[in-house]
Amino acid sequence: MRTLFLRFPRQARRGLLAILTFLLSLHAAGSVAAELEPELGSVETMETPGAHWFMTIGFMGGGNIFDADSGEMKGRVRVSDYTSAVSLDRDRGMIYVPATFYSRGTYGERTDLLVFNDVENLDAVAEVEVPKKLAVVFHRAVINPIGERFIGLYNMTPAMSVSIVDVENRNFVGEISTAGCGFIYPLPGRRFMQICGDGTVQVIDLNEDGEESARRRSRAFFDIDEDPVFDLALAKKDGWVLVSFEGKVFEVTVDGRNIDVSRPWSLVTEEQAAEGWRVGGDQPFTYNDETRQLFALMHQGGPDTHEDPGTEVWAFNVDTQRRGYRFELEEPSGVIEVSRDADPLLYVGSGFPASVQVRRANTGRLLHVIPETGLTAGHIQAF
């Protein structure tokens, strides 16, 4: 048997040529006119993600990073089967990935980590072990930065808590019990908000060591049984926008020790509500604070259809509290996301295999479709 393996030491051109000569001398399939310099493979690096980059995460394709302007995939950050979101740190050039691994795939010894991937090489450069409590909920807000130096990780065992990691010193700081309240929605300073089952939000402050220094609750402004807010909150400069199953919009503003919850307005008119229009999906709405535009996936359905995909996209201005455009989707979509910059793009995911529509957010105009963003639409995380 003629063996024909190419073995060349990485980047060692000379070695390759030596072997290649050997190889070609063995190659019985034809005489060879080898004048050519053989090509050497290489490995790309990645630039810092731009404002129009996003990552898809879902069934397969988890961690694939795209540039929505060019439509090209830029690379893939490694995630675990249980990772549902990552945190991009442009200043440090890192992507932090919460990850759970078993020594035997689905069984054996469990290890929970925050993995530090450098943006340039999209490779793991450090990891910090954290308590084996990372929440297995498919949600964007299981990881977020808190202040300049800390990362919060949402735990559920099912007791709820938050693990704090110091990304400067790369160590686990401690765990904060947050019974009754979930997620990590960062606020200016070393502070984050949570949503609580009793109809309030909770704000927790960290001191400069990453330990809890203060905690307070808002007034109760929703009823978990009557009309709960979605667990997805939308970032604004000094707080978060919340939307209820029935489409009520609350603005939560945190100013010093004060937690202000605005009077709600509604995404749907009484007439639209009567027609059954409501918000729904896996990632059912998104918000750009620069343009103050909120985009929601809308469908017609009854109570408990808060996870049904949208047949239309409706765009709102949260200052005027009025709807701008609406458009119908070819296929229902459960996933919508908008970039965070002043000239935003809107991303609508659907399909099996999944693709992402890239649209001009101001007009809803379709720019292009990025195919094969994952097997199912999963979630889209704007960078």
Add this chain to the structure above:
Amino acid sequence: MRTLFLRFPRQARRGLLAILTFLLSLHAAGSVAAELEPELGSVETMETPGAHWFMTIGFMGGGNIFDADSGEMKGRVRVSDYTSAVSLDRDRGMIYVPATFYSRGTYGERTDLLVFNDVENLDAVAEVEVPKKLAVVFHRAVINPIGERFIGLYNMTPAMSVSIVDVENRNFVGEISTAGCGFIYPLPGRRFMQICGDGTVQVIDLNEDGEESARRRSRAFFDIDEDPVFDLALAKKDGWVLVSFEGKVFEVTVDGRNIDVSRPWSLVTEEQAAEGWRVGGDQPFTYNDETRQLFALMHQGGPDTHEDPGTEVWAFNVDTQRRGYRFELEEPSGVIEVSRDADPLLYVGSGFPASVQVRRANTGRLLHVIPETGLTAGHIQAF
């Protein structure tokens, strides 16, 4: 917030009831008329697989075990991302699974194992570490029993070798270099066959300690460039049936020290060959030695289409060397398998998500379709 977690110690009925009472007292949603004994969950066990059972392995659904008579799934044996076949040991009540794991999913420390799963509980009861060389080729013959006590595991680094595991003593015995020859096709006694790139087959004998005691080659009977045999061989009592890309059928019979290769016959007539009919697929043919029937997926195509799926199934008798029935498939299929018993069922896999057609092998008549056997058809392994 009202917490409502049910925590009951496994099988501890009393504990459950105590907690349940607590829970019900908390359950604000309505008063409760609790006279009922609450149901307790349980865990099934599995019987020894019957002659009409099979396992699907492929993208997702890997390791799902079905009873083709009832159409029901019976359980799932855990496999690794790199497992492509298992070995069922009815006598010991074990399913042996070759598995490769990384400590960080796709990176980190690599561990290669033969995992012993007991059939009754479909759970890992032991593992034997083997050299980190397990072949990553998606093929049935990467694992097979050799004699009563040994399991052979096919390695590729890309150097080819076979690791031997003693399943009685549960230890790694050693590694046998098999340069130029691949796979493990067991023969009566402690003996296995391999297919070699030089157009021969190789037979290796083990002694009672699992070490190589003899090795010999057949005459060269095919040409790797002109018309290679597929790497899939079909078991007969005293040897193996091989099929070439062009549809030539060879019977290899091993008798003592003698390796006899029969004169080939052809699956296609000259007329059919002129029409472009040829064998193809991922698992393109199968054979039942009790009825001496060979089943092939056939399509019309040119050279190098040996992996194209079949549009028809053709059934042959290897004694008469003539075709029995043929039938057309609704959708092309690349995967066919037949049970090993005297009243065989034929399995044809296709679709995305995949399903398996269960047919009476003697007639080709469709009995039923088992849906959701995996995401892609993958392979079907008859038990």
Add this chain to the structure above:
Amino acid sequence: MNMLNKLHAVLWSGLDGRITRGTRTLAKRVSRRGFVSRLGTLLVGTGALPLLPVVRDAAAATGIPEMGDPQSCDYWRYCAFGGNLCSCCGGTHTSCPPGTELSPVTWVGTCRNPADGKHYLISYNDCCGKEPCGRCYCHRTEGDKPIYYPSKSNNILWCFGTDSHAYHCTVALVLSETDSPG
């Protein structure tokens, strides 16, 4: 006809006429907010439909009257179900498949039994420790709440208190009768 229905129709058209019933459950998206599906349970919706026209015996240990097919997402106990039906995976609607572990911590739903018109508190216990079974995906959101209210949320992998939190499938146990839909 939505996308998944279309997909289903294309994939299985003509193969077996009986496989078309139940397609309406396909409209339910692949979920637990995509997590179960992410891990492989995307063999969407209608599930492994019964091959034989037998009425499965769903007689409960509790002795309550029963009707319906536990391999169908429409079965009454599944009103707040999210995941793969264990009855399609080598288990039953009350038992885990071999080699998996019954999670002792669950979420609950309140479902109406059509056989007696009464409401029952149902515990949805995940069976854990293997990859998703991938069959009979069923997602219903009656009374489902957001994740920050876990006891009523089916968007959580409920493999707590088990050796591994890998999700395989889910059973539906009757805990008690209850007066009203909670």
Add this chain to the structure above:
Amino acid sequence: MNMLNKLHAVLWSGLDGRITRGTRTLAKRVSRRGFVSRLGTLLVGTGALPLLPVVRDAAAATGIPEMGDPQSCDYWRYCAFGGNLCSCCGGTHTSCPPGTELSPVTWVGTCRNPADGKHYLISYNDCCGKEPCGRCYCHRTEGDKPIYYPSKSNNILWCFGTDSHAYHCTVALVLSETDSPG
């Protein structure tokens, strides 16, 4: 129209007319005998088609004349390709995506360059260490041999000599000119 074509048509019909070209490669089954696909590369065939009508610059370091789109399975260098095109995954047809490792051991094919009519020996190097990219799946079997003849088999994951043998995608390097298709 085969099943995958149908699937494709259903899934993407109407979304973007430009996405229909290249569908004929769909007829190629998900393979490396299903292994690459098993690991996740089943986003079948046609691949991530170019969004913009630009002709990509495939100028080789070798200086040989080039034509064709390295993001298309039809590109001449891919005549014995099996896997995901790295050019759709954050790499190019000659470079691995960030954070993956170029396998030093490969299988080879002999492909005809339409720009000069000459045949070239092509090395297919897998880029390793991450899960499959899942885009631009391309499987061609010109000159492909069975697995027991590894150097000419694309049914093997060629991540040898790398830190991890997880398969991500594949590049196609020109090694030399050769006189005839081997």
